[in-house]
Amino acid sequence: MKKHDIVEGVIDTYEFPNKGSFHMDDRKVTVKGAIKGQKVSCRITKLKNGKADGRLLEVLEKSELEDAQPVCSHFGMCGGCSYQTLSYENQLKVKEELVKGLLDGVIDSAEHPYEWQGILASPVTKGYRNKMEFSFGDEYKDGPLALGLHKKNSTYDIVQMDDCYIVNDDLNKIVKYTVEFCRAAGLPYYKKMQHTGLLRHLVIRRSATNGDLLVNLVTSTQNLDALDLDAFVRGLLDLPLEGKIAGILHTENDSMADAVISDRTNLLYGTEYIYETVLGLQFKISPFSFFQTNTKSAERLYDKARSYVGDTKDAVIFDLYSGTGTIAQLLAPVAKKVIGVEIVEEAVEAARVNAELNGLDNCEFIAGDVLKVIDEIEEKPDFIVLDPPRDGINPKALTKIINYGVNELVYISCKPTSLARDLVTLQENGYYVTKACAVDQFPGTVHVETVVLLSKGEIDSKKVRVEFSLEDMDMSGFQKGATYEQIKAYVLEHTGLKVSSLYISQIKRKCGLDVGQNYNLSKKEDAKVPKCPPEKEAAIRDALKYFQMI
Numbered sequence: 250m251k252k253h254d255i256v257e258g259v260i261d262t263y264e265f266p267n268k269g270s271f272h273m274d275d276r277k278v279t280v281k282g283a284i285k286g287q288k289v290s291c292r293i294t295k296l297k298n299g300k301a302d303g304r305l306l307e308v309l310e311k312s313e314l315e316d317a318q319p320v321c322s323h324f325g326m327c328g329g330c331s332y333q334t335l336s337y338e339n340q341l342k343v344k345e346e347l348v349k350g351l352l353d354g355v356i357d358s359a360e361h362p363y364e365w366q367g368i369l370a371s372p373v374t375k376g377y378r379n380k381m382e383f384s385f386g387d388e389y390k391d392g393p394l395a396l397g398l399h400k401k402n403s404t405y406d407i408v409q410m411d412d413c414y415i416v417n418d419d420l421n422k423i424v425k426y427t428v429e430f431c432r433a434a435g436l437p438y439y440k441k442m443q444h445t446g447l448l449r450h451l452v453i454r455r456s457a458t459n460g461d462l463l464v465n466l467v468t469s470t471q472n473l474d475a476l477d478l479d480a481f482v483r484g485l486l487d488l489p490l491e492g493k494i495a496g497i498l499h500t501e502n503d504s505m506a507d508a509v510i511s512d513r514t515n516l517l518y519g520t521e522y523i524y525e526t527v528l529g530l531q532f533k534i535s536p537f538s539f540f541q542t543n544t545k546s547a548e549r550l551y552d553k554a555r556s557y558v559g560d561t562k563d564a565v566i567f568d569l570y571s572g573t574g575t576i577a578q579l580l581a582p583v584a585k586k587v588i589g590v591e592i593v594e595e596a597v598e599a600a601r602v603n604a605e606l607n608g609l610d611n612c613e614f615i616a617g618d619v620l621k622v623i624d625e626i627e628e629k630p631d632f633i634v635l636d637p638p639r640d641g642i643n644p645k646a647l648t649k650i651i652n653y654g655v656n657e658l659v660y661i662s663c664k665p666t667s668l669a670r671d672l673v674t675l676q677e678n679g680y681y682v683t684k685a686c687a688v689d690q691f692p693g694t695v696h697v698e699t700v701v702l703l704s705k706g707e708i709d710s711k712k713v714r715v716e717f718s719l720e721d722m723d724m725s726g727f728q729k730g731a732t733y734e735q736i737k738a739y740v741l742e743h744t745g746l747k748v749s750s751l752y753i754s755q756i757k758r759k760c761g762l763d764v765g766q767n768y769n770l771s772k773k774e775d776a777k778v779p780k781c782p783p784e785k786e787a788a789i790r791d792a793l794k795y796f797q798m799i
């Protein structure tokens with residue numbers, strides 16, 4: 250097998266979020282976007298140590314999981330909803346299998362059996378997103394101007410979104426109007442490599458509660474005078490929409506990063522927020538605050554989390570990574586006090602307003618990084634809810650969270666691989682999973698949420714099995730940096746490679762880190778010690794960097 254070869258195979262293994270693989274010539278060929286059971290052809294883009302990456306060219310034979318017709322005209326082109334050829338039932342089946350498989354990979358269920366509670370379906374599968382960020386770009390290499398989502402496997406080309414299936418039709422109409430307005434005015438899009446041009450993103454939020462819309466046009470400030478914002482607003486307000494436009498904003502963003510960032514945001518019309526009702530409570534949502542994107546399914550997620558929290562009448566609860574304070578406020582009526590910590594100031598402001606709106610006087614919201622704020626809060630929690638961003642919890646913050654020593658924790662995660670990594674640390678520190686379930690917030694796509702209840706419980710001394718001898722152990726893992734299990738989980742998550750403790754200790758030693766004296770040394774003088782291959786060495790070094798050990 251050589252680079253650029255076109256090869257075929259049947260996908261037999263599947264990794265979260267959307268990679269399938271097959272074996273050929275003793276190599277594992279990984280293909281992004283391939284579904285288990287599909288026969289695919291792909292072009293080899295990378296070859297490395299017994300592995301290969303392939304770029305999906307064609308699905309030659311469908312998987313038996315693919316029992317549905319795509320519902321969106323952009324399917325195949327758009328990088329968004331790759332599960333559209335699966336019936337919703339099969340989507341749930343695949344997601345449940347993936348999440349359960351990942352959890353079972355890190356939970357010692359023989360020692361600590363846990364209750365797997367299956368997957369909760371989304372009550373809505375069409376038009377469910379309450380927020381979408383559309384990008385401006387070229388539809389093809391030389392235009393025309395397009396506004397939509399990135400084409401599959403493309404960083405630059407945009408699929409013109411006229412009928413995205415997972416947003417309400419009002420959003421499609423606003424997108425169509427905006428691109429026509431910008432084309433007619435001859436406005437250039439912002440080229441992220443050259444840092445020239447004007448149009449960057451269009452962010453639309455829509456309340457699932459009352460259909461109100463918040464439209465935010467994001468541009469650079471280059472030749473801004475060419476953009477007639479008054480005319481843009483007038484045209485928007487004339488659109489025949491089902492819902493009402495509550496606010497129109499213009500955000501100026503000259504940053505190099507390809508993300509929706511605000512240097513300055515001007516309100517052009519109406520208000521700068523919309524409202525959602527979740528499980529009977531009202532939430533004011535501002536343009537840059539995090540809010541779960543599928544409101545109806547979020548109710549199921551929060552309800553499940555609330556049931557895991559259980560009886561908290563006299564408890565102080567910490568809601569870490571609290572966004573606009575939804576979880577904190579849903580728990581406040583059954584707690585003594587709830588403290589939310591969130592890094593986005595605007596979201597914290599909104600959380601405070603929301604608590605007042607909901608008549609809750611036992612909620613406190615603190616703006617800042619969990620890692621730092623934890624050192625400053627005087628109160629101690631009786632219970633902690635964690636809902637971190639996709640990459641999970643910073644290892645140092647996790648150590649501080651563990652040091653609180655609460656008996657129970659609920660961990661909500663939108664990326665099961667980072668959850669699995671953090672579970673390793675939690676388990677090493679005496680927590681074990683008692684209940685878990687998946688919640689589908691994103692029908693049609695590969696994404697899925699997971700809710701886990703962890704308990705410290707009383708350690709039953711009879712259950713502690715000592716299966717190692719100290720001579721074989723590197724004790725440095727307990728004193729500084731990540732443990733071997735954390736490094737293994739990190740490497741597995743980021744590269745798919747399994748690395749042994751032996752290899753980790755070899756690389757730690759190479760990096761000048763302390764490893765136990767006897768570790769790796771065979772008792773037989775002539776014994777051959779396997780040497781860590783370069784690919785695994787690179788992966789271990791990355792992990793050591795991530796855990797700030799080198």
Ligand SMILES: C[S@@+](CC[C@H](N)C(=O)[O-])C[C@H]1O[C@@H](n2cnc3c(N)ncnc32)[C@H](O)[C@@H]1O
Pocket residue numbers: 539540541569570571572573574575576590591592593596617618619620636637638639663
């Ligand atoms: C998955 S969201 C959860 C929000 C909230 N629990 C909810 O359900 O709406 C994660 C939140 O963590 C915040 N965040 C990210 N890094 C953070 C950090 N280091 N410290 C505090 N908050 C952080 C993000 O801004 C985001 O609001």
